[in-house]
Amino acid sequence: MSEKIITYNLNGKSNSIYYEDIRKFSEKILKDSGRDLSVIISDYVKYIVTKNREELRTYEEYLYDVLSAGVYLKVYSNIASSSSRSTDFILSGLFGLRKKNRFLKKYIDVIRGLLIALNYGKKNFNNNYIDKPDIRILKRVLLFLKASGEYREEVIRIQMFYDFLSSLENSTADNYLVNIVGFAIKFENKSENELGEYTSKVNEYLETGIKKHLWKEDFLFCGRRRVEYHLSMLGAELMNKAFDESYSQTRTKAILLPACMREKKDGECKAIKNDFAMTCTGCSLSCKVNKIQNAANIRDTKVYLIPHSSNFKEWLKLWAYGRNVGVVGVACPLNLIIGGLELKSLDIPAKCILLDYCGCKNHWDKKGIPTSVNESELIKSIGLYDEGKEYVHFKSEFSANQK
Ligand code: SF4
Known part of the structure; x- marks a missing residue:
């Protein structure tokens, strides 16, 4: 597999070491945030309470909101400021x-691909440093994020943060933004040192592979910067911490796997489609989806195959608001956080687990490379632990025919 790695690979040293690395890294970022961002986050929380904007979330979730605003400002402010506002609209x-109209998708994608190429195709994505971020630039970045279509949930979070900044004196808001971007720059440097080995191919891909996507609708999706991969890795950790209590109290669990994990292609895979998601029928013993499904049966945990779609949230409403189901979402870093935020917005207790690498045929590889997930993390997420009979059973189910 390693010769086919496209952008990131959690099996860098060994898959389980990634999970140790990301846990240590998130602890450090949490500690640093206490020193550098606590005043801002505390003011932000006061604003949310006073204005009754939402049921209060955890520190980790607000840290993610603030850090992601800083990262997107750092990465996209020059591009957003120099592109056409009307094209963004x-x-x-x-x-x-x-x-709203799925049947129009293929036509709209062609038009969006053209407009994205004309608006952003020639921009230098590496030249984005901004000395003096201000609230006006944050607004412009928000418009860019909306136009891209790739940050649906993040936009909602950052919009609320923007509203908070707008409620402050201009000088205070700008000062906060300078601190936030400063923190994002430190985050970028630290994450390259500590997580860089897992994303070592991203920059190479951005130099060469991305050219094939110019004029396509996914140019901005596939062109995501290395720091965004690191942001998602941290985001998954922060969300899991934040959701842990409610998730562990749920009576039943469901696992959502991306369709790119299937061993066989569309047309050969015998999974059954039920309105949106698919259910594996076990047509291949060596398919990872089938193995996970067999193992999950031990806990009466259902497994659903999810196609990549912007209508995912509609389907998620199945489990919304107090249905007592904990949902394990598995996805690549570019989709995982949006899914985690969607689950949160529907009050579904969730666990986020990253795919080991990306490979779906929609974006990354013409034929598609079947993807995989860390088995220990998945085992733990549905209440099967590293010791005892159940784990051994799961392990043998999962590993069967692996060779
Ligand atoms: S085992 Fe399941 S997911 Fe895998 S190819 Fe067959 S039906 Fe599809």
Whole structure:
């Protein structure tokens, strides 16, 4: 597999070491945030309470909101400021139209691909340092994120943070933004040192592989920066911490696997489609989805195969608001956080687990490379632990025919 790795690979040293590394890294970032961002986060929380904006979330979730605002400002402010505002509005409108009318998707994708290439294709994504971020630039970045269609849930979070900043004196808001971008820059440097070995191919891909996506709708999705992979890795950790209590109290669990984990292609895979998700029928003993499904049966845990779709949230409503089901979401870093935020917005206790690498045929590889997930993390997430009979049983189910 390693010769086919496209951007990131959690099996860098050994898959279980990634999980040790990310846990240590998230502890450090939490500690640093206490020193550098606590005043801002505390003011932000006061604003949310005073304005009754939402049921209060955890520190980890607000840290993620603030850090992601800083990272997107750092990465996209020059591009956002120099691109056409009216094209961004059109792109955003087309994305909304595509969501409402699925049958228009293929036509709208062609138009969006053209507009994205014209608006951003020639921009230098590596030249994004901003000395003096301000609230006006944050607004412009928000418009860019909306236009891209790739940050649906993040936009909602950052919009609320923008509203908070708008409620402050201009000088205070700008000062906060300078601190936040400063923190994002430190985060970028630290994450390259500590997580860089897992994302070592991202920059190479951004130099060469991305060219094939110019004029396509997924140009911005596939062109995500290395720091965004690290942000998602941290985000998954922070969310798991934040959701842990409610998730562990749920009576039943469900596992959502991306369709790119299937061993066989569309047409050969015998999974049954039920309105949105698919259910594996076990047509291949060596398919990882089948193995996970067999093992999950020990806990009466259902496994669903999920196609990549912007309508995922509609389907998630199955489990929304107090249904007592904990949902394990498995996805690549570019999709995982959006899914985690969607689950949270529907009050579904969740656990986020990253795919070991990306490989779906929609974006990364013409034929598709079957992806995989860390078995120990998945085992733990549904209440089967590293010791005892159940684990051994799961392990043998999972590993069967692995060779
Ligand atoms: S085992 Fe399941 S997921 Fe895998 S190819 Fe067969 S039906 Fe599809």
